[in-house]
Amino acid sequence: MISDSTEGLLSPYRVLDLTTERGFLCGKLLGDLGADVIKVERPGGDPARAVGPFYHDEPDPEKSLYWWAFNINKRGITLDIEKVDGREIFKKLVKKADIVLESFEPGYLQKLGLGYDKLSDINPGIIVASITGFGQIGPYRDYKSSDLTIWSLAGEAYVTGDPDRAPLSPSFPVSYFFAATSAAAGALIALYHRAFTGVGQQIDAPAQLGVAWACGPEMPGLWEVDRAIVKRSGGIWRRAQTGATCDDIKYVSIPIVFPCKDGNVRFVPFIDPGMLPSTVGMTKWVIEEGFASETLKSFDWSALDWQTVTQETMDEVMGSFSRFFLTHTKAEIWEGAQQRGITLCPLLTAKGMAEYEQLSIREYWEEVEHPELETSIKYPGAFAKISEAPCAIKRRAPLIGEHNEEIYMTELGFSREELLALRQGRII
Amino acid sequence: MDPGKGHMEKPPFDGINVLDFTWAGVGPHSVNYLGFYGATIIKVESHKRPDVLRTLAPFKDGIPGVERGYYFGATQVAPRYDITLNLDHPKGKDLIKKLVSWADVVAESWATGAMEKAGLDYENLKKIKPNIIMLRTCMHGHTGPLSKQHGHGFLLTGLSGLDELTGWPDRPPSGLYGAFTDHIAPLFNVVSLVAAIDYRRRTGKGVYIDQSQHESVLQWVSPVILDYFVNNREERANGNRIAYAAPHGVYRCKGDDRWCAIAVFTDAEWAGFCETIEKPGLAEDSRFSTLLSRKKNEDELDKIVEEWTVNHRDEEVMKRMQAAGVAAGVVETSEDQAKDPQLEQYDFFHEMEHPETGKLRTYHGPLFRMSKLSYEMGRPPMLGEHNDYVYTKLLGIPDEEFVRLMEEEVI
Numbered sequence: 001m002i003s004d005s006t007e008g009l010l011s012p013y014r015v016l017d018l019t020t021e022r023g024f025l026c027g028k029l030l031g032d033l034g035a036d037v038i039k040v041e042r043p044g045g046d047p048a049r050a051v052g053p054f055y056h057d058e059p060d061p062e063k064s065l066y067w068w069a070f071n072i073n074k075r076g077i078t079l080d081i082e083k084v085d086g087r088e089i090f091k092k093l094v095k096k097a098d099i100v101l102e103s104f105e106p107g108y109l110q111k112l113g114l115g116y117d118k119l120s121d122i123n124p125g126i127i128v129a130s131i132t133g134f135g136q137i138g139p140y141r142d143y144k145s146s147d148l149t150i151w152s153l154a155g156e157a158y159v160t161g162d163p164d165r166a167p168l169s170p171s172f173p174v175s176y177f178f179a180a181t182s183a184a185a186g187a188l189i190a191l192y193h194r195a196f197t198g199v200g201q202q203i204d205a206p207a208q209l210g211v212a213w214a215c216g217p218e219m220p221g222l223w224e225v226d227r228a229i230v231k232r233s234g235g236i237w238r239r240a241q242t243g244a245t246c247d248d249i250k251y252v253s254i255p256i257v258f259p260c261k262d263g264n265v266r267f268v269p270f271i272d273p274g275m276l277p278s279t280v281g282m283t284k285w286v287i288e289e290g291f292a293s294e295t296l297k298s299f300d301w302s303a304l305d306w307q308t309v310t311q312e313t314m315d316e317v318m319g320s321f322s323r324f325f326l327t328h329t330k331a332e333i334w335e336g337a338q339q340r341g342i343t344l345c346p347l348l349t350a351k352g353m354a355e356y357e358q359l360s361i362r363e364y365w366e367e368v369e370h371p372e373l374e375t376s377i378k379y380p381g382a383f384a385k386i387s388e389a390p391c392a393i394k395r396r397a398p399l400i401g402e403h404n405e406e407i408y409m410t411e412l413g414f415s416r417e418e419l420l421a422l423r424q425g426r427i428i
Numbered sequence: 429m430d431p432g433k434g435h436m437e438k439p440p441f442d443g444i445n446v447l448d449f450t451w452a453g454v455g456p457h458s459v460n461y462l463g464f465y466g467a468t469i470i471k472v473e474s475h476k477r478p479d480v481l482r483t484l485a486p487f488k489d490g491i492p493g494v495e496r497g498y499y500f501g502a503t504q505v506a507p508r509y510d511i512t513l514n515l516d517h518p519k520g521k522d523l524i525k526k527l528v529s530w531a532d533v534v535a536e537s538w539a540t541g542a543m544e545k546a547g548l549d550y551e552n553l554k555k556i557k558p559n560i561i562m563l564r565t566c567m568h569g570h571t572g573p574l575s576k577q578h579g580h581g582f583l584l585t586g587l588s589g590l591d592e593l594t595g596w597p598d599r600p601p602s603g604l605y606g607a608f609t610d611h612i613a614p615l616f617n618v619v620s621l622v623a624a625i626d627y628r629r630r631t632g633k634g635v636y637i638d639q640s641q642h643e644s645v646l647q648w649v650s651p652v653i654l655d656y657f658v659n660n661r662e663e664r665a666n667g668n669r670i671a672y673a674a675p676h677g678v679y680r681c682k683g684d685d686r687w688c689a690i691a692v693f694t695d696a697e698w699a700g701f702c703e704t705i706e707k708p709g710l711a712e713d714s715r716f717s718t719l720l721s722r723k724k725n726e727d728e729l730d731k732i733v734e735e736w737t738v739n740h741r742d743e744e745v746m747k748r749m750q751a752a753g754v755a756a757g758v759v760e761t762s763e764d765q766a767k768d769p770q771l772e773q774y775d776f777f778h779e780m781e782h783p784e785t786g787k788l789r790t791y792h793g794p795l796f797r798m799s800k801l802s803y804e805m806g807r808p809p810m811l812g813e814h815n816d817y818v819y820t821k822l823l824g825i826p827d828e829e830f831v832r833l834m835e836e837e838v839i
Contacts, residue, residue, distance in 0.1 A: 009623035009635070025647070029616070033623050052671075053655040053663075065658060069650035116799070135797075138773030143750050148668060148676065149757030152689035155765040157678060159605040160594060166678040167687050167759045168602055170594045171665045177648050178615070182795035185618035189465055190798060192626045193440035201800040209774055210795045212765060214611035217502035217790065220777070223762035224790045225486060225498055230762055231685070234602045237582075240486045249486075256582060257591070257603050264600055266586040272480045274578050307485055307492060343578050347586040347601060350656035350663060353646065356587070361572040364643050378657045383644045384620050385569065387636035389627060391620070 007389045008034015013098040013191065016040055016090075017074060018081070021048035022176035022207075023103030023131035024070030029184045030099070031073030032383060032391045038093070038407065039074040040081070043426050045400040055373070061400065062372070068397045072368070072379065076398025077407050078428045081112060085427045092412055094119050094126055098200075099187050103131040103176070106141050116202040127190040127200040129183040131176065135206030145207075147173035154211035159219055161232045168232070178210020222249070237268070241307050252311055254318050257347070258325040265325060265333050267344035269318075271301050278343040282321070285340055291324040293317070354378075366393045404428055439466025439801065444625060447531035448472065448508070449548075451479040453581055453610035454565050454641060455537030456503040458617035462533070462625075463506025464794050464803035470509045470527065470818055471809060475837075478811050479504075488785050494811050495784040505778070505791045507806030509814035512839050515546040519838045524548065526823050528556040532628075533621065535563040540575040550636045559634040561624045565617055569640025579641065581607025588645040589652060595665035602665075612648060613641040615795070674722035675701070678759060679734045681742040687759035688737060688745040698722075700752030705736040780807040815839055 011034040017027035018040050031037040039046075049061035056063070080086040091114075094100065100119065102109060109115050116128045130136060133145025140153070151157050151169040161168030169175075186203035194200055222228040222240055226249045230238070235257025241250040256268045269279040279301050286292050295316035325333065330346040337344050346352060359365065366381035382391040408414045408428065422428040444467040448459050451473075463469045473479055481500040488496040513527075514520045524546070528534065534553055536543050543549055543564070553560045564570055567579020567587075585591045585604040595601035617639055624635035646653065655661045668677040673693045681688050692701050702711040710716055710732070715725045722729055737745050742758045749756030760768060766777065766789075778791040793803050819825045819839065833839045 009620075009627040012630070029619055029647075033619070053651060053659065053661065055658050057659060065654040066651045069654055129796075134770055135774060138770045140770040143757075144753060144755040145757075146673075146691040146693070146755040148678070148689045148691050149755045151757075152678065152687070152759045153757035153768070153770075155760045155762065156605070157687070157689065157759045158761050161602045162596070162599065165596065166668065166680065167689075168594060168596075168678070169668055169689075170590055170604070171667075171670070172590075172593045172649055172652055172663065174590075174648055178611075178795060181612070181615040181619070185461060185615060185622065186794070186796035186798060188619060188622040188626065189440060189461070189801070192622055192629070193465075193801060195626070195629060196438075196440065199800070201798055203796050203798055205796040206770075206774065208770060209776060210611075212768075212771055212776060213792050213795060214608055215762075215765070216606040216608075216611070217499040218606060219762045220765060221498050221502065221790050222486070223766055224788055227763075232602075232605070235600075241490075257586075257601075259600055264586075264591075264603075266583050266591070266603075268580070268582045270580070272483060273477065274480070275580075278578065307487075307490065341577075343580075343583065345583040345586045347591045347603070348589055349592050350589060350649075350653050350661070353587075353589055353653060354656055358568050358572045358574040358640075359643065359646075362569055362640065362643070364640075364646075377654070380643070380646050380650045380653055383616050383639075383647050385571075385638040385640075386620060386624070388633055389635070 008391070009386065009389045010035035011389070014038070014096060015099045015101060016093055016097045017101045019101050019103040019131060019180075021051050021066065021070075023101060023180045023183070024048070025177055025180040026129065026131060026184045027074055027101050028070050028072060029181065029383065030187070032393070034389060037074040038403070039071050039076045039398055040079050040090070041076060041400070043078045043080050043428055045078075069379070071397035073394055074398060075395075075403040075407070076401065077404050078401040080427050081114060083425075083427050085422065085425065087112060087114060089412070089427070090114065091122050094122050097123070097126065098191060099127045099129060101129050101131070101183065101187070103180075106130070106132055106136045120200060123200075125194055125198060125200045127187050127194065127203065129187040129203040129205065131179040131183045131205050131207070133176070133207050135209070136204045140208070147175045150175040150207050150211055154208045155215045155219060156211050159215065159230050159232050162234045163232055175211050176207045178214065179205040179207040182210055235264075239306060252306065252309055252314050254314055255322060258322055260325045260333060261327065261329045263330045264347040265330060265344055266347065267321065269301065271304055275343065276302060277341060281340045281342045282344070285336060285342070286320050286324045289324060292320045296320040368393055368396050370396055372399065401428065439804070441465045441467035441625070444468070444533065445531045446470070446533045446535060447527050449534070449536035449538070449543070450565070451537060452481055453503055453607055454613045454617070455535060457610065457614035458563065458565065458621065459535050460506040461618040461794060462621065463508060463806065465801060466804070468509070469506065470511055470814075471504070472511055472513050472527070473811055474512050474514050475811070476514065482811070493784070498785060498788070498790070501782065501785065501788070501808035502790060502792075504808035505793065505805055507804055508809050509818055510809035510812060511815050511818045512812035514838050517836070517838045519833065519836065521547060523819070523823070523838070525556055528553055528560065530822065531557065531560065533561045533563065533625070537565045539566050539578050540570045554634065557634075559628060559632055561621070561628060561635050561637070563617060563621055563637045563639070565613065565639040565641060567641050569643060570638045581610035584609035584613075584641055584645060587642055589649050593649070593652070593663065593665050596667050597665065609641065609645045612645050613639065616644040616647070669726065671723070672719065674719065674726050675729055675733045677730055677733070679730075679737040679745075681737050681745055682740055683742070686742045688742040689757045689759060690733065690745070690749060691755040697754045701749065701754050704748050704752045704754065705733070707732070778805050780805060782807050783810070812839070
């Protein structure tokens with residue numbers, strides 16, 4: 001359902017979105033919260049309209065599912081900011097805008113005379129958020145980057161994958177999304193700050209910073225404390241035990257991804273008070289079905305000391321779980337876990353996500369009209385349920401130049417002749 | 429601009445008070461951003477149930493203790509007051525009312541039930557403070573059949589499809605490392621929270637935010653989901669390969685478990701790549717001269733790439749490729765990461781001193797830098813460290829009463 005409410009948390013604000021596929025997500029999130037986001041793309045269509053997958057596998061610039069997914073809730077205009085007229089028009093738009101989003105190579109906008117300094121001369125309140133691989137400064141600033149190389153330089157690749165093969169990255173690129181999502185956060189903090197000071201500023205969101213942070217505390221922590229290097233270990237958690245130096249650090253390894261009959265499940269035997277009943281419940285189930293080793297049968301989870309437990313003991317304990325899971329399907333395991341209050345999850349593909357009951361019950365999926373194709377399509381909906389001014393889908397992604405007339409003629413006051421001249425001059 | 433070196437005469441969230449019931453990863457990471465930029469945060473714990481990460485090893489000298497864990501601190505990096513409060517005690521409820529009256533934002537990260545039991549659901553909070561902002565974050569959100577289920581980031585990588593998208597085509601998925609999604613979900617919360625604080629500034633109205641971490645994280649893979657809805661396709665992991673680039677992979681270099689990622693997309697990059705590995709003839713070789721031929725003969729191509737990389741150090745491979753205009757990056761270990769000059773430029777590692785765990789360089793600030801605002805870090809607080817200040821100074825509880833609250837184990 002497209003929301004009836006016209007109000008969003010960010011309704012009064014306008015965003016000009018110059019980003020490439022690396023940064024689309026940023027403006028999408030602001031649009032979800034009600035900001036008026038205008039996607040500015042090259043005349044003829046953005047190169048990122050060639051990013052797949054495609055509707056019915058037809059590689060048409062109006063049928064990129066990547067474009068649809070991340071440009072929803074935006075209006076769209078075409079504009080060539082490399083041309084003089086294009087730059088002048090862009091500056092006019094900046095006068096009435098609050099936030100500019102960009103994900104060009106560092107320095108590109110400055111070269112065009114559209115850097116933050118120039119834009120803030122036109123509109124002192126403007127906020128410019130820059131999404132890049134490595135940031136606006138530093139020795140890697142001008143490095144050519146791709147999802148895979150950022151993932152690698154940020155430390156994630158080394159700890160991802162199987163121990164006997166090369167380091168690995170996800171097959172769907174997510175590295176830049178750390179920058180795109182945090183740039184949205186930074187831009188909003190700047191916006192709030194502006195309410196008191198009247199001046200905007202520049203946000204510098206490097207993807208490497210985000211991916212490095214996502215390595216979590218263990219990888220950098222074990223280096224800092226023990227000079228120990230965490231290695232990739234697939235679905236095994238090598239849980240650090242004690243040790244103050246590299247020589248005596250010990251680990252206990254437990255599987256946390258378990259193959260089952262038709263896929264895989266994740267289960268972690270946590271023993272803090274909130275999670276203990278889940279771990280005990282899982283153990284009971286394994287015992288009931290006759291898969292438990294003698295060690296597991298008499299195992300007292302509440303007395304487990306992760307610091308001192310031996311690998312041999314944990315092998316006997318976890319081995320029972322492994323044998324149990326192998327004899328069941330994902331659906332059986334999920335259903336049994338729900339009945340018994342056990343916290344685990346199947347590894348889902350897109351199909352599994354689409355069929356996940358909790359998401360449907362919360363009305364996560366939203367049916368969005370695509371009148372140009374005479375159809376409607378289900379999309380992931382709000383990223384959070386927000387009262388007062390809901391996060392919601394209000395419009396599908398723009399067609400090429402869909403709002404040119406609305407913005408150039410109605411808002412900026414260009415005549416039809418001027419619009420035609422701009423089009424024929426390949427400026428819009 | 430000079431990131432992180434901005435001025436901070438008066439930080440934007442100065443005067444915004446945050447009552448923080450969150451624990452573990454996502455909640456604290458979300459709230460931190462308000463603290464980085466000036467909000468006053470009071471973290472509420474109890475002796476019976478301290479933050480779960482306080483019990484996670486490794487511990488200082490291998491001796492467990494709520495102040496001795498090394499990982500707890502990773503989530504508690506913004507300035508925070510820490511108090512203990514027994515919510516089950518009748519007197520605890522009075523104190524909570526005072527704290528809620530003080531707060532602008534209440535944040536929590538429990539499954540449905542805990543806050544309700546303590547009388548701290550949104551309706552009740554509103555009775556105490558009509559314009560309160562409440563952030564609730566849990567794995568499945570606060571409605572629906574799974575709302576009462578506990579969750580954690582080790583599961584969400586599976587539920588969000590990221591695990592199935594990470595692996596080799598001939599094997600079960602390798603999955604992602606650690607509690608990966610604990611580093612995605614908070615970023616959405618910062619967006620919601622700041623938008624809500626601004627909305628409240630403009631309208632005077634409070635806001636209720638119910639984050640299902642699952643629903644937020646799925647935003648990142650929405651094209652994969654649309655591909656299923658529209659084309660009935662279930663995308664799977666395919667190692668490091670992608671359809672429209674070759675070579676595209678992680679290649680073994682000289683040394684022990686040393687690797688470099690290389691990604692060649694365009695004709696110019698392919699030419700630069702061939703020059704770099706000193707095989708200019710390769711660019712014209714009909715097996716590899718076009719993208720389609722390279723994709724067709726990718727196994728063979730990868731062997732040729734690795735024959736060269738294995739004889740060179742990873743850093744040299746990266747630098748030579750970059751000089752030729754090819755995207756390449758060393759696969760950094762934790763040691764490399766600790767010495768990475770680019771991360772250093774952005775002060776990725778902050779050093780702070782903690783009374784028990786000592787000086788550590790494992791603390792991280794926000795994921796962006798602002799040209800006119802710096803950010804403030806704070807060392808992880810100790811359990812109940814600021815009871816005296818918060819209860820007697822901030823809430824004005826007389827000393828005798830404060831002592832009684834301690835004796836009666838209310839705090």
